[in-house]
Amino acid sequence: MASPDQIAAQILSTKSLSVSPNWLNTFLSSGLAQRNVPLSALAKTAIFRLLASDIKESLSKHRSCVLPVDVYDPMVQERCLQGSIPVQVLDIEDIGTSLWSQIEAIERVERGEAIRGREIVRTIAVDEDPEAAESNPTNNGPVAGANASGSSGSGPHRLILQDAGGTVVTGVEIQRMDGVSVEKLAIGAKLLLRNPTVARGMVLLTPGCATVLGGKIETWDTPWRQGRKARLLEKTGGLEAE
């Protein structure tokens, strides 16, 4: 039978995750390990459970795999962290799209228009020329292009991340990352940061220094999604009061 050490080693080598011995023991005593399950299968199950767990309970809090506690300090212009640090997603926001157009998108889904696949509000281009959109290179583009529905909804995203020790930090998707979007990335999903750069307290997320491991914490994700529209509305309300 596979020993806890063997499984921990397997998880470390495949996912670079240092599992907490307590959590592993609980996992192994859950009955699965009694039968003759091969090591690799057992490790896979463990990883699956890990990704659905709160890493504050399931991963090692060793100094080498957590964020510095002052990581969010905005006074620090730039620093590079060493090693592989697993984190879990507490929140994700698209900062390339206005809150209002995100609300409108949610409402379209609520009305069943997007679900049915019948695109109701499809304004056909008044000018059919496919090049017309870019054929007027003006030098004040950004301002001219700024209306509520102007963005494609593809980020960049701002994430709130948490390490095994409970330290919370903002992450910014500074280069496009696969799997990072409001729809695809679940709350509780795990990311592995490798030697990431932190600027003004924000972790810079790029495909080179962050890997999406996936997963989800159901009890966090469901209420987050249900409450998303209310939160967006609240924020736009706050803006108006300013």
Next chain:
Amino acid sequence: MARKILCVAEKPAIARAVATHLSGGSFQTHSIRGNQYVKNYEFNFNFGGAWGDCAVTVTSVVGHLTGLDFDRQYKGWQSCPPGSLFEAPVLEAVDKVSKCQQLSRSSADARNKDKLPIAENIRNQAKYAKALFIWTDCDREGEHIGSEVRNQAKAGNGRIEVKRAKFSNTERAHVRQAALAPIDLDEYQANAVAARIELDLRIGAAFTRLQTLQLQTVVAALKEKVISYGSCQFPTLGFVVDRYLRVKNFKPENFWGLKVIVNREGKKVNFLWKRVHLFDRAVVTMMLERCLVAKQAKVTKVDQKPKSKWRPLPLTTVDLQMMGSRFLRIDSQTIMKVAETLYTKGYISYPRTETDQFDKAIDLKKLVEKQYPDSSWGQYARELIDGKFKTPRWGRHNDKAHPPIHPVSWVSPSSLNANEKKVYEFVVRRFLACCSDDAEGQSSEVEIKYGDEFFHANGLIVLERNYLDVYVYDKWESSQQLPNFERDESFEPTEANIFEGKTTAPSYLTEPELIGLMDANGIGTDATMAEHIAKIKEREYVAVNTRGSGRSSVSELIPTRLGIALVEGYDNVVAGLPNSVSLSKPFLRKEMELRMLEICSGNKTRQEVVQQSLDMYREVFIHTQRRINMLKTACRKYLVETPES
């Protein structure tokens, strides 16, 4: 007895044009009893083939001959529960008074609405005729009118042979050609129209009675008002209300972006941020700092490539309406009326078409040559024929009935009124543009990486204006020339800054946008969209508001309180019901429209489609009856209580 052929057109002016072209100008004109517009024109014409030389009578109807209505006992508003109109027997009869189902097709003149004398004229003329040639417009509606004409002719002469002429403009050679090669009436298309007429009648009457009777009791302002429902009108209203609410509910938000300025070769070049702008100031500030720390920017891309601006596609009705209301500042219904007049007078081709491909058989150069006499674009037309002519682009639509809208003959501007001049000029310029070459230019793009961020600058030189010279509605101008940049070169930008902005609300819906939405969502046909828009204005569901002044003024569509109340009411009626969609949405009508197409292709019968569509609407009707309080509440909310604002 000499062989006689009876020709019946859709409008008196077409009858006259057909008679003029076939007779070569000499024909006898006889008035008919009871209608001052419809005339009978008599002459001889050789139809060739089996027909040979025949006596001809050309006459016309004035739009639809017959209308559909309920049996007498269902006509009174209180005569039956509105829901029974889904099944109540209906009768087709020759119009005695206004039915006005196709406003634009019948002259608005009230004296003209009595169709009995016209029907009688056809029956009488048919008695002496060997064959009937139908010359109604070649579209779905025309096919149905043709079937009405046939029914009258058959009533007068059971053995009369029935043919139809296929034509799309009233130019001489084209008309003569059509006379020599008649085809059969398309029963499928006529049936599709018959189905639509029945559905519009039943669904329209049922909902109109229900909501009028119920809402009249709620609000004093509605007491004397008929609150009409139409299955196209309501989705059209829905689009207007939807946009209005988006504007009203909108909340502005701040955004921030980066801009980089580079001074080089005495020029100041603005580089634009690839991310455009973001809604998080701290992130943007951090990104700017990383640019400044990096100091050096690197040129990642230098692109010089030829760029063309494509000449427009051949003109369709929807395009004419959209472009017309944009460039000519005439509303779509007026545009269609003017275009209809220009067509009837023989200046342009049939203005109701979805086709944006010119058939290979059309001699386009000949049509271009006809424009030589014009003082504004005659010279341009000459240059086209002298070598610059290009075959038009090939669009993706073909309704298999009509070519794209194009001029068929030249007319001196002095014989047109102001609106006719504008529309004719647009049609000609568009046509000449189609036969021209694309505009050619050279575009340059420089992309730099600065810190983690990318910025780009663009330049354009227009080298050959080509079609732009005649199509004055398109703008394509050269911009600032970019100074020289080398790929991989590093340099320090002169300036890098954060700019700040605010999102702005969308603007209220304009008519061209509304036509675009209707087109994309299958509401109405190119021929009827303008009428639906006019209808919701007439019903006071929507008002037109003009913003700005002079050349830059924009006409916006804004719903009235009643309009908002109806949409909100119907949305609430189906709120929470699975698989039910509000009448303010385009889905039901779109499905109905798709079924019409199935009749046209022969895949479904008229009866099947009528039943299926009625079932669909009956379900909503039942919900509406049950939850009529939703509608009443919405009306009280907007029409009785003073709104908060």
